Amino acid sequence: MESVLQVDQLTGGYSPRKPVLHGISFTIRPGEMVGLIGLNGAGKSTTIKHILGLMKQHKGDIRINGVTLEENPERYRSAFAYVPETPVLFDELTVQDHMRLTGMAYGVEEQLYAKRSERLLQEFHMNAKVNAFSGHLSKGMKQKVMIMNALLPEPPLYIIDEPFLGLDPLGIRSLLERLVKVKESGAAILMSSHILATVEAYCDRFLVLHRGRMVAQGTLDEVKGQAGAGAKTLEEAFYRLVTEGDGDEPVA
Ligand SMILES: Nc1ncnc2c1ncn2[C@@H]1O[C@H](COP(=O)(O)OP(=O)(O)OP(=O)(O)O)[C@@H](O)[C@H]1O
DSSP states (O other): OOOSEEEEEEEEOSBTTBOSEEEEEEEEOTTOEEEEEOOTTSSHHHHHHHHHTSSOOSEEEEEETTBOTTTOHHHHHHTEEEEOSSOOOOTTSBHHHHHHHHHHHTTOOHHHHHHHHHHHHHHTTOGGGTTSBGGGSOHHHHHHHHHHHHHTTOOSEEEEESTTTTOOHHHHHHHHHHHHHHHHTTOEEEEEOSOHHHHHHHOSEEEEEETTEEEEEESHHHHHHHHOTTOOSHHHHHHHHHHTTTSSSOOO
8 A cells, every 4th residue: 555654764853964863764554553652862853853844854755645845845745734742822813713724724625624623622622712812721722722733634644743741631532532533534643652551552553763763663563573572562672672782771
C-alpha cells in the first residue's frame, strides 16, 4: 500500500555544521498509528518540525501522499493536521472562532462543519466553553481546542506531539478513543510521547530515536527483537536500546 508519510534518509537540524538528525528513514501507511519515542533531546520534535516544513533538511526527502513540500506545497500542507506539545491559540478568539477558522482553512463544507464540530465539542466535553475566549481556558482545555481543530478537517495524516500533557483522564480517554476511530477510518497517525505504556497499547509500530539516529523500528515484537533477548515490554526494550553501549545512565 502507498505510504501517507515517507521520510527517507533525513539529515537535519538547526545548523548545517551540526546536524541533530542523522539519516533517519521511516514510512507510515494509511490506517497505522506509529509511536515516535526517545529520550529528552533525542530529536523527536526536530523530526516533526522537518515533516511540518518548518525547517529545511540538509539531506534526504520527505513525502506526504507522494509529494514533497517543494513539489506541491498546497497538497503537502492540506494533507496533515498537527497538534503541538504546547497549545498555540489566539487569546481573543473563542473556541468556536478557532474551529470556524480551521474549517475555512481546510475548506470543510458548512453541513459537514456543523456535524463534526458538534460531535467534537460533545466528545471532548467542551460544549459549555464554545463561546469562551481561549485566553480564559484552562491549560487542558486549550489542548483540547488544539486537538478538536486537528480532528475537524479529517486529513489523511495526523502529527501529534506529546498529546496527553495537561489532559485530564476523561480527555485522554476521549482522545485515544477518537484516534482509534480515525485510524480505523484509514488515516495515518504519527504520535510522539513519553507515556510508553499508552504508546505500547495503542500504536501499531514504533520508531525509537536515540541521539538523532533511528536505533530500532517496527512492531512491538520487532522492536523487542532489536533490543535483545528478554525484553518483555516496550519500556524494557526502550531502556535497553537507549542505554546500550553507554556503560552508564542514559544521557540525551
Ligand atoms: N531551536 C533550537 N536551536 C538549536 N538546537 C535545538 C533547538 N531545539 C532543539 N535543539 C536541539 O536539538 C536536539 C533535539 O531536540 P528535540 O527538541 O528534537 O528533542 P526531543 O526528542 O523532542 O526532546 P523532548 O522529549 O525533550 O521534547 C537537542 O540537542 C536540542 O538541544
